[in-house]
Amino acid sequence: MKPVVAIYPGTFDPLTNGHLDLIERGSRIFGELVVAILRNSEKTPLFSVEERLEMLRECTSPWPNVRVESFEGLLVDYARQSKAQVVLRGVRAVSDYEYELQMAWMNRQLDSSLETVFMMPAGAYPYLSSKLVREIASLGGALSSMVPRSVEVRLRERLGVAPLTRK
Numbered sequence: 001m002k003p004v005v006a007i008y009p010g011t012f013d014p015l016t017n018g019h020l021d022l023i024e025r026g027s028r029i030f031g032e033l034v035v036a037i038l039r040n041s042e043k044t045p046l047f048s049v050e051e052r053l054e055m056l057r058e059c060t061s062p063w064p065n066v067r068v069e070s071f072e073g074l075l076v077d078y079a080r081q082s083k084a085q086v087v088l089r090g091v092r093a094v095s096d097y098e099y100e101l102q103m104a105w106m107n108r109q110l111d112s113s114l115e116t117v118f119m120m121p122a123g124a125y126p127y128l129s130s131k132l133v134r135e136i137a138s139l140g141g142a143l144s145s146m147v148p149r150s151v152e153v154r155l156r157e158r159l160g161v162a163p164l165t166r167k
């Protein structure tokens with residue numbers, strides 16, 4: 001059997017330790033893991049796609065079978081183009097399940113040969129999300145357990161907020 005190519009798609013604005021945990025788990029199971037950043041003109045991201053590519057490439061360099069790309073259009077088309085057989089998605093809590101199931105069903109309707117595989121991140125990250133990380137960063141909260149150091153530095157620079165010093 002040929003090694004399985006999987007795509008881990010997302011917005012990654014920014015990358016969190018939860019994403020990295022899933023990437024590490026995926027890299028152990030799949031022959032090749034393509035982390036794919038959606039180029040979405042509808043959302044106004046905090047970081048440009050190029051900045052996110054740079055951050056992800058920097059943080060995933062320890063895993064030789066992981067590569068980071070960006071894509072536009074339908075995920076199923078990108079998967080076909082990348083010769084991927086699997087879409088990897090993380091499910092943290094029950095609240096993620098409905099949305100994830102809906103996407104997986106839709107993708108199956110569009111391409112029945114593409115399988116979606118759900119994985120749980122480590123217990124430390126059940127409620128970690130990029131949205132909350134952006135909010136905490138903008139209010140000067142502690143981020144060291146939530147994002148890699150290089151991402152934390154960029155967040156502080158982008159938002160112009162120094163971390164709170166606690167007494």
Ligand code: PNS
Nearest residue numbers: 009010011012038073074075103106107
């Ligand atoms: O990190 P996110 O924002 O939850 O990722 C969502 C993503 C990028 C996986 C999803 O929006 C997607 O696959 N978009 C590509 C367009 C597409 O194929 N839409 C139909 C999916 S059912």
